[in-house]
Amino acid sequence: xxxxxxxxxxxxxxxxxxxxxxxxxxxxxxxxxxxxxxxxxxxxxxxxxxxxxxxxxxxxxxxxxxxxxxxxxxxxxxxxxxxxxxxxxxxxxxxxxxxxxxxxxxxxxxxxxxxxxxxxxxxxxxxxxxxxxxxxxxxxxxxxxxxxxxxxxxxxxxxxxxxxxxxxxxxxxxxxxxxxxxxxxxxxxxxxxxxxxxxxxxxxxxxxxxxxxxxxxxxxxxxxxxxxxxxxxxxxxxxxxxxxxxxxxxxxxxxxxxxxxxxxxxxxxxxxxxxxxxxxxxxxxxxxxxxxxxxxxxxxxxxxxxxxxxxxx
Numbered sequence: 276x277x278x279x280x281x282x283x284x285x286x287x288x289x290x291x292x293x294x295x296x297x298x299x300x301x302x303x304x305x306x307x308x309x310x311x312x313x314x315x316x317x318x319x320x321x322x323x324x325x326x327x328x329x330x331x332x333x334x335x336x337x338x339x340x341x342x343x344x345x346x347x348x349x350x351x352x353x354x355x356x357x358x359x360x361x362x363x364x365x366x367x368x369x370x371x372x373x374x375x376x377x378x379x380x381x382x383x384x385x386x387x388x389x390x391x392x393x394x395x396x397x398x399x400x401x402x403x404x405x406x407x408x409x410x411x412x413x414x415x416x417x418x419x420x421x422x423x424x425x426x427x428x429x430x431x432x433x434x435x436x437x438x439x440x441x442x443x444x445x446x447x448x449x450x451x452x453x454x455x456x457x458x459x460x461x462x463x464x465x466x467x468x469x470x471x472x473x474x475x476x477x478x479x480x481x482x483x484x485x486x487x488x489x490x491x492x493x494x495x496x497x498x499x500x501x502x503x504x505x506x507x508x509x510x511x512x513x514x515x516x517x518x519x520x521x522x523x524x525x526x527x528x529x530x531x532x533x534x535x536x537x538x539x540x541x542x543x544x545x546x547x548x549x550x551x552x553x554x555x556x557x558x559x560x561x562x563x564x565x566x567x568x569x570x571x572x573x574x575x576x577x578x579x580x581x582x583x584x585x586x587x588x
Contacts, residue, residue, distance in 0.1 A: 318333055324417045324418040328416075330415065330417050335358070335440030336439055341366060342399050344363065344568070345568035346399070348372075350439065361388075362377065363378055363379065364377050382405075385405065385409045395438065421487070421488075421508060421567070425488055428452075452571070452572050456575055469499060470523035472499065472500060472501065475525060475539075476561075478533070483508070496583075515544075522548060528560075557581040559577055564577075
């Protein structure tokens, strides 16, 4: 089940969510990204990664290995898809990512990746233990931890623009994402108290805590997350805890692993939960919500329609 959590919460991703050099599904348009007045930084560029390590690039990264489906989506969305040398096996979006060479998401081989001669390797939270090994072999590694908020996802978009020389495109994408999210939250401005929600990542009852970007999306929708008060990004709840919390709605992000409303209804004791009793069991496409990339805007719009159908017809 922990492997299932890693795949859904980080790599459908952490780490989501990604079809060529134009705007991806985050804009629902094939039109080119308009470039605002953002001056591209002169190289070399120095950034500090999530582990506190300063990374300096003398020129835009041109041979990138991405171990995060969310980062892969971002790179394509900002026009840097042609600068990717390889991606992990879960990077399945956009279509242009599918023919790329594959590297392992879990337990990646540093020797294999040295052979690819990349100028930048982006590792996510699931590969944290391999960062030092990769660096000892001479690879330039940017350690990209799981974003903790919507703002952190947008910051990651802008960061990828700096690393690849696509600052203007990244700023345009981040701005459009923010505008679409703000359009959703504006419709909820007068909501005092939204429904109580259980967000299910796996049938072992892993969920999204308030310190995760998924939790931030739920907070933006003004729902009462039953995982409020948990201290990890993706905590595991007990069946008893979910029953006691009595959520008004359940969002199922585990359909691709067999989760379904029918299975939820069959769980012992769950028939008394208001969400089950009133048939408010909603399937959400995991890659739109669990993957911290451009498509989180589609994810938040989808959840808004499911939780507030009267406001988002």
